[in-house]
Structure formats: C-alpha cells, structure tokens
Amino acid sequence: MTRVLLTGASGFIATHILDILLAHGHSVRLTVRSADKAEKLIAAHPEHKDQIDYVIVKDIAEAGAFDEAVKSDPPFEVVLHTASPFHFNVKDTKKDLLDPAINGTTGILKAIKKYAPTVKHVVVTSSFASIIHPKEGKWPGKVYSEADWNPTTIEEADSDPTTGYRASKTLAEKAAWKFLEEEKPNFTLSTINPPLVFGPVKPYMQALESINTSNERFCNFLNGKNKEKLPANSGFVWVDVRDVAAAHVAAFEKPEAAGKRFFVVEGSNFSNQQTADIILKHFPEYKDKLPATREENDGFDYLEGGLYTVDNSRSKEVLGLKYHSFEDCVVNTVKSLKELGL
Incomplete structure (x- = not known):
C-alpha cells in the first residue's frame, strides 16, 4: 500500500484516479475546496472509507496553500497534482488561470520539499495545451x-481565454521541470499531457449546470442545441478520462x-458528425435532438489540406495504456449524462 496525496480530488479526472487508487489498495488523502465535496467522494466508496481522508485547500494559488496538506502520519510517498483550472469563463487571465496553475504547481512542489521529504514521486496533470x-x-x-x-x-x-488557458498549462509545466532542475528535491516528476478529455462523469459529483468543459459538447447534442446544424470541431484529438486516470497511477507505479x-x-x-452517429446508433430516443442532414465528409471539416498527427507510443510502451475506442467513450459518456437527467 502506498500513501498518496491527490489534489483537486473532486475534479473530472481526479474522481476516476481515485477509483483506481482505491482498487489498487492505496491509502489516499484528498484535497478539496469544501468538506461537502470530500464527504460525497467518501460516501461513494463505502468499502474503502478507511483508506480515505481529506484536507480543505480553498485557494491553491495562495502562498503555503499545501503546507499542511502534505504533512501526514503515515507519511506520503506519492503526490498526484491534478488541481488546476480548465474553463474559458475568464475575467482576469492572471487571477483566474495563470496564478492557480503556476502558483499551485510550484507551491505544492515547495511544500513537498520542505514538509514531506518521504515523497519519492510527483505526477502533475498538464495538457496538450503545453x-x-x-x-x-x-x-x-x-x-x-x-x-x-x-x-x-x-x-x-x-x-484571449483560449491562449490564456494554454499559457497557464505551458508555464505551469515548465515551472515544475525548472523546479526539479534547480531545487534538486528527493522526488522525481512525471507529467500527463492529454488533449480534449471526454468520458463518463461521476453522477454523485456532477450537476448538468456545472458539467466539465470538455463534456459540455455532449450535453449540447442531447438537449437539442445542435439540432439545426452541428458545430465545427473545436479540437481534433481526444482521449477517454479513464485512460488519463490510468496514466496518472501507472506513472508512479512504474519506476x-x-x-x-x-x-x-x-x-x-x-468529428461532431461521428459523435452524432454514435449517439443515434445507441440512443435512438435522441433522434429529434440531432440534425436530420449529415455533414459532408462525415463532419471531418479539416480533411482538405491535411492535419497534424500524434505519437502516443511512449504512453503505450512505458505506461502500458490500452486506449478506449471513441464509440465506447461516447456511449459511456451519454449513459452517465442520462443519469443526471438528460
């Protein structure tokens, strides 16, 4: 059993990480912004309640925010830092995106070095944005x-908000690697860099009005917002949240x-057309919520002129990931949203 600190534990990715940590027998401390969120997480895992405790960290951008969270008896061996903003409802780029991402990351690394010398490995959630x-x-x-x-x-x-978000992830990750280079702490570091993260939500932690940003598009399919015409793709590559969660755990379990x-x-x-096709195939009750006419080229609006490709070989070779298919991802995402009332 490994003692693990999981920050941002009520987040979309973190809730799936928690499932795997508990299934693997690890002892987990959660950081959350309210006791209510922590109690919901614990209540959802009654058979593992003795493996979970929590601390409240209201503002990860504050100096010393994680100082108390990293202190534990028995002591921590691993920290998984997932806490970082992902939204585009931005009024102040520095306050809403840059400070929480950069200061939160460097802050927890400083706290670990100072107060948790037993930590051997840290995994930070970064992004394709970096x-x-x-x-x-x-x-x-x-x-x-x-x-x-x-x-x-x-x-x-x-x-703009998109550039602000991408900058926040890039600068936070660079700051983490720079910290290791300059401070030479006792721990090693891995970063996980996913693109758009889709997949099933945890109904006990989510509400339709506060669904995570990447899954909002699925809500729009199911509630008829795209009935007249499908929107153009706002991204081209993706990953299932369950694979992202598995990557975080494998990153410390595999030396x-x-x-x-x-x-x-x-x-x-x-493509959005591909998404609509899968929904119609498995959930015909949503037929009236989807456009009657299909998009040309199956909705792959980037075909003309070509598109970049991606290399995921390291994640498969080192972490042992076996990725979920897009169809499986869409089906399970819709099932989870139906549980929320869509």
Missing part, C-alpha cells in the same frame, strides 16, 4: 509528441516513468 503550437494551426505533416512545447509566452496570455512527459492521446481524430 505541447501544441497554436499559430501553426492544422500543420499538415507535423507529428506531435512529448518533444514539443507550446511557444506561447506569458506576455501573450491576455490575448521507468520517472522524469518523463506523457502525451496521453487516443491517436485517432474525431
């Missing part, structure tokens, strides 16, 4: 991998993952 070169667009012929870094600077972060970034991506492209 890999992609936004100005290159579709970039035909490009193969994205862990070797790539988003060149966006902090000066460019204020240009060879230390010191590496992992581009956790299914590998194939998706």
